[in-house]
Amino acid sequence: MAGAGDAALALTQLSGVGPSVQEKLHRLGIPDLPALLFHLPLRYEDRTRLCPLGELRPGQRALIRGTVSRASVQFGRRRSLLVKVRDDAGEVGLRLFYFNKAQQAALQPGVAIQVFGEARRGATGLELYHPEYVVAAELNALPAPDGQLTPVYPTTDGLTQRTWRKLIDQALQWLARRGQLPDLVPEPLRQRWQLPDLGAALSFLHHPPVGTDPDALKSGEHPCVARLVVEELLAHHLGLRQIRARLRSEQAPDFHPQGTLVKDLLQRLPFPLTGAQRRVLQEIDRDLARPVPMLRLVQGDVGSGKTLVAMMAMARVMAQGWQTALLAPTELLAEQHGRTLAQWLEPLGVSVVVLLGKLTKKQRAPILAAIAEGTALCVVGTHALFQDDVDYARLGLVVVDEQHRFGVDQRLSLREKGRLAGRVPHQLIMTATPIPRTLAMSMYADLDVSVIDELPPGRTPVVTTVVSNAQRTDVVERVHAACAQARQVYWVCTLIEDSEELEAQAATELYEQLAAALQPYRVGLIHGRMKAQEKASVMADFQAGHVHVLVATTVIEVGVDVPNASVMIIENAERLGLSQLHQLRGRVGRGATASFCLLLYQPPLSQAGKARLNTLRATNDGFQIAEQDLLLRGPGEVLGTRQTGEASFRIADLQRDQRWLPMVKDVAETMEQQYPDAVTLLLARWHASDMNYGKV
Numbered sequence: 119m120a121g122a123g124d125a126a127l128a129l130t131q132l133s134g135v136g137p138s139v140q141e142k143l144h145r146l147g148i149p150d151l152p153a154l155l156f157h158l159p160l161r162y163e164d165r166t167r168l169c170p171l172g173e174l175r176p177g178q179r180a181l182i183r184g185t186v187s188r189a190s191v192q193f194g195r196r197r198s199l200l201v202k203v204r205d206d207a208g209e210v211g212l213r214l215f216y217f218n219k220a221q222q223a224a225l226q227p228g229v230a231i232q233v234f235g236e237a238r239r240g241a242t243g244l245e246l247y248h249p250e251y252v253v254a255a256e257l258n259a260l261p262a263p264d265g266q267l268t269p270v271y272p273t274t275d276g277l278t279q280r281t282w283r284k285l286i287d288q289a290l291q292w293l294a295r296r297g298q299l300p301d302l303v304p305e306p307l308r309q310r311w312q313l314p315d316l317g318a319a320l321s322f323l324h325h326p327p328v329g330t331d332p333d334a335l336k337s338g339e340h341p342c343v344a345r346l347v348v349e350e351l352l353a354h355h356l357g358l359r360q361i362r363a364r365l366r367s368e369q370a371p372d373f374h375p376q377g378t379l380v381k382d383l384l385q386r387l388p389f390p391l392t393g394a395q396r397r398v399l400q401e402i403d404r405d406l407a408r409p410v411p412m413l414r415l416v417q418g419d420v421g422s423g424k425t426l427v428a429m430m431a432m433a434r435v436m437a438q439g440w441q442t443a444l445l446a447p448t449e450l451l452a453e454q455h456g457r458t459l460a461q462w463l464e465p466l467g468v469s470v471v472v473l474l475g476k477l478t479k480k481q482r483a484p485i486l487a488a489i490a491e492g493t494a495l496c497v498v499g500t501h502a503l504f505q506d507d508v509d510y511a512r513l514g515l516v517v518v519d520e521q522h523r524f525g526v527d528q529r530l531s532l533r534e535k536g537r538l539a540g541r542v543p544h545q546l547i548m549t550a551t552p553i554p555r556t557l558a559m560s561m562y563a564d565l566d567v568s569v570i571d572e573l574p575p576g577r578t579p580v581v582t583t584v585v586s587n588a589q590r591t592d593v594v595e596r597v598h599a600a601c602a603q604a605r606q607v608y609w610v611c612t613l614i615e616d617s618e619e620l621e622a623q624a625a626t627e628l629y630e631q632l633a634a635a636l637q638p639y640r641v642g643l644i645h646g647r648m649k650a651q652e653k654a655s656v657m658a659d660f661q662a663g664h665v666h667v668l669v670a671t672t673v674i675e676v677g678v679d680v681p682n683a684s685v686m687i688i689e690n691a692e693r694l695g696l697s698q699l700h701q702l703r704g705r706v707g708r709g710a711t712a713s714f715c716l717l718l719y720q721p722p723l724s725q726a727g728k729a730r731l732n733t734l735r736a737t738n739d740g741f742q743i744a745e746q747d748l749l750l751r752g753p754g755e756v757l758g759t760r761q762t763g764e765a766s767f768r769i770a771d772l773q774r775d776q777r778w779l780p781m782v783k784d785v786a787e788t789m790e791q792q793y794p795d796a797v798t799l800l801l802a803r804w805h806a807s808d809m810n811y812g813k814v
């Protein structure tokens with residue numbers, strides 16, 4: 119925007135905006151008047167119509183009017199003031215748990231009252247708890263119903279709805295005086311989509327007239343909502359394109375086939391690469407050979423062999439004496455990757471180091487030195503990889519595993535660490551959370567995407583069964599039988615509360631029960647509260663087959679690879695997201711033995727819950743599952759962006775507004791060619807150049 123410094127746009131010219139309100143608005147990302155106009159209502163209330171008391175239904179939010187017939191203080195579990203209101207057709211109660219003498223005095227039988235609130239079934243029939251109300255001597259003296267829907271704004275502590283309405287009304291007056299906000303969606307494009315102009319859309323959305331269908335506003339069908347959705351999506355997409363262009367203008371070291379490392383590795387593998395792995399590697403090779411930084415997302419379902427693809431890409435770079443870094447989301451996974459890579463690379467003379475947060479200063483020192491000198495070619499680790507004291511001699515490629523666990527900022531800081539003489543490292547990003555096409559298009563316009571759409575041969579699909587907790591004893595027997603056949607079992611304990619401590623506790627209890635029930639077989643325990651050292655040693659025991667059943671929390675969700683494990687039991691499966699269940703299930707079915715996944719649920723299971731779990735039973739295809747998950751839970755959950763704060767739109771909702779995405783893509787190109795000035799202004803208006811996702 120023109121910036122908070124532009125006096126003509128300053129918020130402080132509004133009455134009611136002093137330093138404290140201004141500060142609150144700033145924190146909500148509202149630096150000036152135009153931004154205030156873009157602060158749109160979350161929903162609307164209909165106070166345009168009086169609802170006769172006889173028509174009021176539970177759950178309805180309504181404006182009602184009548185005469186107080188009775189008012190009395192009730193002494194139930196909590197003291198409250200109950201006020202009965204009557205009209206010709208019926209009676210309702212108002213219940214106030216907090217009230218003062220003045221209120222009590224005003225609410226006397228005989229006074230006229232107008233009330234807005236939500237009707238619920240209460241102790242005395244329909245009741246409205248703590249409604250808004252006004253009283254008057256007689257009905258005729260009450261205010262007339264509103265002439266428009268009442269907006270309800272998203273807000274923060276200390277800013278009431280009344281404040282918002284007052285501020286925004288002033289901003290609308292300012293807009294009317296000023297004539298117009300520049301409409302940055304070019305006229306011909308607006309016409310093609312039949313979208314209203316910006317000023318009209320904003321005025322309408324802040325004050326929808328009587329008769330406007332609130333559902334059309336909510337569903338995004340209304341042209342005024344669509345107008346703003348399109349503008350925001352457009353800004354977002356243009357922002358991504360700009361970033362991509364910026365990245366393309368950076369330089370990177372180019373790596374052409376050289377040396378024998380790649381060939382030697384391929385020869386030593388006990389299996390051939392799958393067709394999909396080979397294809398994706400070719401795509402990566404082409405990128406690496408160009409002096410422009412690669413930014414490629416590799417999507418591959420759980421178990422499709424992404425680690426191997428990463429290693430081969432790294433080998434290409436290391437063959438020329440450049441370093442590579444593999445970033446993993448958990449220490450468990452980093453250690454596993456470290457072992458896998460060392461197993462293949464060290465016999466060929468490539469040194470692999472693993473850098474973890476848990477290391478002591480003394481353990482860190484030699485690793486840091488090897489990284490700084492460049493003798494450690496292959497660096498594996500967690501967040502520790504981009505801490506301040508880590509210096510890379512020459513970093514040519516950064517691989518990020520399970521990228522949805524990392525924010526873009528973290529990815530960026532590793533890239534910046536690798537900046538050397540004006541060149542930045544290539545980036546490869548791997549994810550097993552398949553991103554549905556429409557979403558990928560809008561979220562990752564900045565990335566090239568490769569898909570590993572084939573599993574290594576000889577895998578038998580995991581057979582999934584949905585089992586009630588009531589049948590636990592049978593499940594334990596099945597596990598016993600599986601152990602007798604030298605199979606290994608994961609038993610995953612999950613809780614709904616987001617508490618590592620409670621989860622650890624539940625896992626420990628389960629561990630004790632199973633250890634007793636499954637004798638003579640060995641049961642192991644792993645959870646987030648254990649020391650890294652303990653975790654690593656339990657994992658090593660499980661990997662080596664010394665532990666038959668591993669009781670775990672969701673710490674094992676991503677990446678863990680123990681091919682001999684063939685049974686997965688997941689507790690409270692009804693509470694987890696589909697993609698998460700799919701990830702967990704992906705820990706088995708990695709070897710040739712037939713694998714099973716039992717989803718335990720606590721009855722009664724709702725219809726929807728049943729349908730969800732059946733999706734998993736019906737398919738092993740991560741893409742289909744992600745599409746379902748998207749429908750059920752929305753993009754934030756599927757992409758894991760909840761944690762990282764990416765993908766936050768102010769008005770658009772990627773799922774609701776998907777239908778606009780293809781058009782937005784087209785128009786973005788047209789705008790870049792024909793309306794470059796509008797592009798610049800649009801990016802500024804929506805801060806699309808400096809949003810989180812903007813930094814890649």
Ligand code: ADP
Nearest residue numbers: 389390391392420421422423424425426574679
């Ligand atoms: P993910 O894509 O889930 O990260 P991994 O990289 O952990 O999958 O690989 C899963 C398993 O498949 C590993 O045990 C790995 O050794 C094995 N694997 C990878 N590629 C092949 C292949 N081409 N043929 C046979 N097995 C493979």
Ligand code: MG
Nearest residue numbers: 424425519677
């Ligand atoms: Mg993996």
